[in-house]
Amino acid sequence: MALQGEKCRLADPGVYVAISSEADQGSEGNHTIRWLEVHWHDVTDSQEGDFVGLWNEDPSESLGTPLHQNPASGSDGMFRTSEEWNGSLVPTTLDGVGDSCLPYWAGYVRDGVLIYSSCLMIRPRWLEAQKAHLSYTHLTKVALPGTHDAGASDHYAAGTIADVVGRWTFAQDESLWEQLVFGVRYVDMRIAYYPETEEKLFVNHGEVRIAPLQGYIDDVVSFMRQTNEVVIFDIHRLPHGFDGFPERHKELIEVLETNFANWMTPKDLYPDPIMDELWTTGARLIVTYPSSEGSQSVYLWPSVYHLWGDVNTLEDLESYMYTGIPQQANRGSLWSAMTELTPSALDVSLNRWGGLRGAAAITNTPVTQWFRHDWWDQVNIISMDFFLSSDVISVAVEANEMRGRCVWKWASERAKRWWSSSGSNVTAYNTKSKFNGL
Structure with a gap:
């Protein structure tokens, strides 16, 4: 539970990988080509020389050289890479599959240091x-x-x-x-x-x-x-x-x-x-x-x-x-x-x-x-x-x-009725609502 006075907001700076809505058709006209995009948001202290990149492995483990990179100016922005989305990465069965990263990471780099990163995820659970x-x-x-x-x-x-x-x-x-x-x-x-x-x-x-x-x-x-x-x-x-x-x-x-x-x-x-x-x-x-x-x-x-x-x-x-x-x-x-x-x-x-x-x-x-x-x-x-x-x-x-x-x-x-009928242990559940009854 949050301590009193803790800020409750989601606007912290960050990056994410998206897949473009705009697309081209393949040479035979039956294959949709979309591209990976890197977005950054709420970076209020952006500096000259900052860049964002797309990696095919976790840059927090090894920064290396990104697949694509682009200067990052301003607090919010996006650049579309030439990397085509590969839809075959989505599993066709979930046996042993949990919420996990696909092999695409976005990163925000300043002075050779990774500041923010995230991956494109599947979230089946x-x-x-x-x-x-x-x-x-x-x-x-x-x-x-x-x-x-x-x-x-x-x-x-x-x-x-x-x-x-x-x-x-x-x-x-x-x-x-x-x-x-x-x-x-x-x-x-x-x-x-x-x-x-x-x-x-x-x-x-x-x-x-x-x-x-x-x-x-x-x-x-x-x-x-x-x-x-x-x-x-x-x-x-x-x-x-x-x-x-x-x-x-x-x-x-x-x-x-x-x-x-x-x-x-x-x-x-x-x-x-x-x-x-x-x-x-x-x-x-x-x-x-x-x-x-x-x-x-x-x-x-x-x-x-x-x-x-x-x-x-x-x-x-x-x-x-x-x-x-x-x-x-x-x-x-x-x-x-x-x-x-x-x-x-x-x-x-x-x-x-x-x-x-x-x-x-x-x-x-x-x-x-x-x-x-x-x-x-x-x-x-x-x-x-x-x-x-x-x-x-x-x-x-x-x-x-x-x-x-x-x-x-x-x-x-x-x-309360549900907990009572299901025999759930509710002694540890402490609640109070700003919403009308949750």
Whole structure:
């Protein structure tokens, strides 16, 4: 626990490795090329001669010569290296795999001395690693990184959607498996129904069909089987084929319940369970449904609230989020700050930003800083496009650690009932809250 007077903030200087949202296509047009970036932040004492670099081994053990380096001027900045991201580094199974570094490190060097460093991490078990101080925290008081339009990934449909459409369709590069392995714990999904095709259920972005739903479900099932993490599968919209067809809703619900049965969180834990309820029961997968037909199921939760500005400038996004996030901080049910830009019809026709990749290049670094500086103790879920071009996962992990140390918490009545029924030993848990009941 934090001592009285300890500063509770996340704005310490540092560096991180990101993967560019902007990309090129390979020579055959079916391979997306992205590049490693080095970001530095909050270095208020930068000096002439400082530089940042990218290493393929830990520079704190041996500084050596970086793969790439660039002068660092000012308190914040980024440089994009020519190092191409190698997606094959993401493991396809988690047997014996924990939260760990991939072979990319960022470093900040002054006068031949490494001042700050960090690595690009996979975090398949980060929530469980914080179980000691998160167990008696309500889910809405846990900071969770998320992906907007999580299924609109060119992983599932590379080369099948024309570039002019794809640049405004794809919002992610990674599969759901890869998103979860990197540390995402909320996925925003759009599911459609096509009666004329062999596969009926698809993931869409609006009216654009991406890929059959089953592949996405298989990714989530594989992750749930191999970890003890809590995941939110938020069916945000049903954009095509469901209106007026209750039997199609029934079909989708049966698919969800059949595949996710071992982990689905029952609806009677809605709206705001403590984390220990999810871990102890094993009901760690919250699935939401955006239509009244979801009431047929004892498992499907009401939709997550989406704090969405529907704005197309960084300034308007900043204004909307800085107003809206404090208003939602004590909502008491799941909510997500949707921190992406939304193109207008004119933006699309003029190819503004070069598509959603260019929009993410504008937003993701500032959003990371806003989260780090000001929102870390307020946000429930923070969602974005092309999440690896940000540092929100690391910030979320650190934010939860800081909340555990800095926020004195009194146990809510719900938590007390849970401890009593589960036989948990609570004598050592001293709590006091600046939040309304965690």
